[in-house]
Amino acid sequence: MNVETLILVARDRLVSVKHTARLTEAAARLGQDGADLVVVCDEEGLLCGVVGKTDIVSRIARCHGSSCTEMVANVMTTEVVTCGLGDPLMEVWSRMKERSFIHVPVVDAKGRPVGLLAARDVLQALLGEVEYEETLLREFVMGVGYR
Numbered sequence: 599m600n601v602e603t604l605i606l607v608a609r610d611r612l613v614s615v616k617h618t619a620r621l622t623e624a625a626a627r628l629g630q631d632g633a634d635l636v637v638v639c640d641e642e643g644l645l646c647g648v649v650g651k652t653d654i655v656s657r658i659a660r661c662h663g664s665s666c667t668e669m670v671a672n673v674m675t676t677e678v679v680t681c682g683l684g685d686p687l688m689e690v691w692s693r694m695k696e697r698s699f700i701h702v703p704v705v706d707a708k709g710r711p712v713g714l715l716a717a718r719d720v721l722q723a724l725l726g727e728v729e730y731e732e733t734l735l736r737e738f739v740m741g742v743g744y745r
Contacts, residue, residue: 601690601704601715602683604723608704608713614639617646617671624670625654635701637711638674644709647674680705681715691720 601608613633615624617640624636628651638647653673680703681690694702694717704713 599687599723600683601681601685601687603687604715604719605683605704605713607719608715611701611714611716612637612703612711613714614711615670616641617669617674619670620667621649621654621657621670621673622667624649625658628654633714635714636670637703637714638670639711645678645680645703645705645711647671647676648678648703649674678703682707683712687720687723690715691717691724694720 611633613627613635614637615627617638619638624638627633627636634651636649637645638649640646647670649670653675657668657673679693679697679699681693682705690702693699700717702715703711704715706712
């Protein structure tokens with residue numbers, strides 16, 4: 599099972615802004631869409647960073663005057679762990695678990711964000727796969743369908 603099986607859910611979760619957007623715009627997108635992470639894109643639509651709720655709240659808590667209107671590019675994390683549509687879910691889960699990530703951006707072959715994968719969705723898909731395999735094994739052992 600690979601990331602592509604979850605792309606519809608991941609696509610709905612994607613919230614993005616341009617790197618020139620103001621921090622307040624990213625905060626508004628988070629509140630409006632109920633997201634936890636905003637994907638930041640450059641002029642060509644390529645992923646160049648991410649900004650989380652914690653990043654925004656910590657900056658806004660310390661802002662004075664015009665510092666609340668600084669660009670997202672000044673706050674974003676630029677070293678982003680991503681996954682592709684063909685990546686196996688188990689590999690993605692391992693990367694997420696290793697780094698304690700709740701979300702991972704899904705990018706196409708050119709590096710454009712196409713979705714935001716949540717750990718909860720990955721776990722549900724993997725659990726569903728294990729349950730299906732368990733059912734097949736049980737039916738095989740009991741001889742169901744082999745008469």
